[in-house]
Amino acid sequence: MAAVVNDFRARTRCGPPTSFDLRSTVVRTGPARVPLNLDSTCSAASASKRLPDVGSTKRVTLVRHGQSTWNKEGRIQGSSDLSVLTQKGESQAEITREMLQGKHFDIGFRSPLARASRTAEVIWDSRDSKLIDLWELREIDLYSFQGLLKEEGKAKYGDKYAAWKAxxxxxxxxxxxxxxxxxxxxxxxxxxxxxxxxxxxxxxxHNAVNQSMVANALGLGSEYFRRLSQSNCGLTTFVFNPYQGEEAHSVILERLNQTPALPLKGNADMTYNRALLICSSLPKDEDEAEERTKVVESLAKVLMEEGIKSIWHDSAAFSSSLAYEIANLLKVKDFDNVFDSTDANMRSLRGAGTTVLLAEESVIASCVAHALQVDGGLGVTLTLSTGGMTLIDFSDQNVSIACINYTAHL
Incomplete structure (x- = not known):
């Protein structure tokens, strides 16, 4: 283990404890269709930094590396560089490459750690421009924890390991x-x-550094660690527009954590408490009947094993008709529940099993903000696709966002 720790110190170039300006401001955000208010009430000690303004629109896609050997072993990696991709990790990277096939990138950045560097190589494939290694993109520095199996961490560090989790x-x-x-x-x-x-x-x-970047883009502080999921080879996409004043929203979140595998893994036994929010905003100039058929068919396939407890919908007619057809296909009896974003309705999403809500963009944006316990002031925009899935996981410890606008099933 000493070799692991020494290797970590050499690779992370650790210095003395860092001091921070604890009066950081949250990110300013700009014009958009559906603002998601995310002005956190977090303490100043954990406030996010304001991001730099951009001169022209930029689209940034974040990817976490594929499964690594230490992921598989349950070993704490941190910023050590002693693990590589497993065969599953290689396959995940290949699927992500296919998901991004035909997508143009002007430039690519990667963590220099082997597991992320290799993932980037697979995804980047034969593109002409070079990938740029950025040391700041390494995983979280976990110092003496690095290289330990999780059970070893519990045994050796006791209270400190408990604090890391809690x-x-x-x-x-x-x-x-x-x-x-x-x-x-x-x-x-x-x-x-x-x-x-x-x-x-x-x-x-990596997982943690991507979480920190997502949170910074949303104006959220470090207490949101582990609440914005970044799965192996999951895609998160932001669009940054030039700053246009305090009242504008210049950051758009197009998707969060779109993974090679479906985020729903079956919940018929009600092991998980989760809310599945499905966008039912009808696209402009689309035929309602055709769109309804397409969405219902795609959702029925992925929801069949989920064990839906109840289905809610907002007051929009299209949402109501989708709820009716999905309930019939899945044989869900409790489906005619009208959702109005009151606190009581929000609490109804948190019951045992999986609760489905079919709603327009603005309602889903409100639900996400409510789940994250943030409100008012500055915000970002959510861009949601009709039939796109947003998944909120509830636990005794906290509420986390598993994905936003997952569309691979469509």
């Missing part, structure tokens, strides 16, 4: 606050990426 934003080890440091670094990553030439950018990195 309150990661305030977790301290070896004189460092790893998650706070990571949030600071996530903002630095955005500076490098948004200042680079090119309108379409690919970034391949």
């Amino acid at each position: 309150d990661p934003a305030n977790f301290e080890i070896d004189g460092h606050f790893p998650v706070r440091e990571l949030w600071e670094r996530g903002a630095e990553c955005w500076k490098s990426i948004l200042d680079a030439d090119g309108q379409d950018v690919l970034v391949v990195a």
